[in-house]
Amino acid sequence: MWKRWVGPVSSCKKWLFNETFSVQGGNFDDAGRISGNIKTILKEMGIGNDVVRMAAVITYESEINIVSYARQGMIRLHMLPEHIEIEAVDEGPGISDIRLAMQQGWSTATDKIREMGFGAGMGLNNIRNFSDIFHISSDVGSGTRLKMIIHIQQEQDR
Amino acid sequence: MNIETIVQALQLSVKSGRDRLGVEVRGGYVGDLLSDVMANSREGDLWITRQIHQNIVAVASLKDLAGIILVRGAEPAADTLEKAVRENIPLLTADLPAFEIAGRIYQMIGPRKA
Numbered sequence: 001m002w003k004r005w006v007g008p009v010s011s012c013k014k015w016l017f018n019e020t021f022s023v024q025g026g027n028f029d030d031a032g033r034i035s036g037n038i039k040t041i042l043k044e045m046g047i048g049n050d051v052v053r054m055a056a057v058i059t060y061e062s063e064i065n066i067v068s069y070a071r072q073g074m075i076r077l078h079m080l081p082e083h084i085e086i087e088a089v090d091e092g093p094g095i096s097d098i099r100l101a102m103q104q105g106w107s108t109a110t111d112k113i114r115e116m117g118f119g120a121g122m123g124l125n126n127i128r129n130f131s132d133i134f135h136i137s138s139d140v141g142s143g144t145r146l147k148m149i150i151h152i153q154q155e156q157d158r
Numbered sequence: 159m160n161i162e163t164i165v166q167a168l169q170l171s172v173k174s175g176r177d178r179l180g181v182e183v184r185g186g187y188v189g190d191l192l193s194d195v196m197a198n199s200r201e202g203d204l205w206i207t208r209q210i211h212q213n214i215v216a217v218a219s220l221k222d223l224a225g226i227i228l229v230r231g232a233e234p235a236a237d238t239l240e241k242a243v244r245e246n247i248p249l250l251t252a253d254l255p256a257f258e259i260a261g262r263i264y265q266m267i268g269p270r271k272a
Contacts, residue, residue, distance in 0.1 A: 029237065032216025039220060049201070049222075056220040057196050064192075117209045122193035129197065 017045065017079035023066040025092065028116065031067045035060040038077050038086075045079065050154045055084060057130040058148050061123040062088035068113050069093065070143065083132070086148045094140040102128070102136075159183055159267050161225055161248055164204070168252060168262055173239055175225060175248030183224045185270035188260050192217055199223055200270070204263060206256050212238040218247050225249065229256045 019041070021034040038059045042052045059075055066073035070092030078085040095101045102124055109119020128134040131148035138144040162179040165172060172179065184202030189195045190209050199205055201222040207214060210232050218226050225248030228234060234242065234249055242249040252259050 029212065031213055032220065035220055036216065053201070053221065060196060060216070060220055061193065116211055116213060117190050117192040118213075120191045120193055122191065122197065126193055126197045 016081065017041070017077065020074050020076045023063055023070075023073045023075060023090075025067060025069070025071045025073070025090075028067055031063055032060060034063050034075055038075070041077065042084070047084075047152065048154065051084065051150055051152055054130045054150050054154075055086065058086055058127050058150070059088075061127045062086070062146060064118055065123055065144075066090045066092070068109060068118060073143070082152055084150045084152065086146075086150070088146040088148075089143065090145075091143045094142055095136075095138040095144055096140050098136055098138060161204070161250075164263060164266060165250060167266060168254070168259065170227060170250040170252050173234055173249040173251060174242040175246050178225070178246060178248050181224050181248070183263075183267060185267070186260060186263050187223075188256055196221065206259055206263075208232055208256070210235050210238055212241045214238065215241040215245055215247055215249075219245050223247075227252055227259055229254065229259050 023034060035056055039052055039056045042055055062075055070090035073090030076087040100106055104125050105121040107119045107121035113119040132151045133149040135147040160180050160182055164183060165179060182202060183204050185200060186206060187195060187199040187203045188206040190207050192213060195205060195217055199221050203223050204225055204227060205218060205223050206227045206229055208229060210228060214226055215238060227250045229252050231253050233251060
């Protein structure tokens with residue numbers, strides 16, 4: 001069930017595309033803008049719909065997590081010939097028990113976040129489920145780092 | 159079946175995306191938890207919800223949904239409507255509650271084919 005980060009692909013030193021987007025904590029009005037930009041970029045690069053939608057879910061949930069919990073953060077999109085790498089790094093409270101945080105339904109969201117329909121304890125699960133490779137690490141008091149890989153050739157729709 | 163046919167049959171009011179009412183509705187999804195909708199809605203679905211804040215537009219746009227129906231008399235927040243107009247997402251409102259709207263649309267379009 002747990003997907004592990006297997007490290008960078010050493011043979012691919014050059015990114016086909018590499019861009020970093022900054023995300024401001026607490027700004028729910030703007031949430032989804034970066035995911036939208038990334039979706040547009042991927043479509044323009046001719047990436048298939050299945051992969052684009054996987055990336056959309058991953059980036060949106062990452063964006064919402066940063067907006068909901070962190071002071072600020074960034075989402076980085078790396079394109080390689082055979083896969084897309086997405087990193088979401090934030091400066092925030094961090095997660096003390098990652099295993100617990102990965103449990104469906106577990107959340108530390110405030111009422112304000114929940115009223116908007118977020119904070120149902122599904123975000124990290126969605127990110128993991130829509131990634132081919134998922135890695136999470138966190139330092140309490142400094143922040144959380146997610147790394148996701150999507151293979152560009154998908155065998156089936158999801 | 160396109161959005162227009164459903165708008166007429168259910169007497170929905172169209173708040174935005176008027177020129178996209180010819181888009182085919184392939185299925186539907188009901189939910190107020192955005193992560194649930196993110197994970198489980200599919201392209202071409204009509205999304206039935208009570209959420210009115212602007213993040214619903216981002217979700218509909220990212221998931222290529224056919225449109226959004228706000229139920230039981232809910233009206234979109236001003237910035238939600240602005241965003242829906244800007245992104246040309248059909249935003250529809252209904253007086254009926256979610257259960258009836260979903261039931262009636264299901265009667266019209268049946269189960270999703272693909």
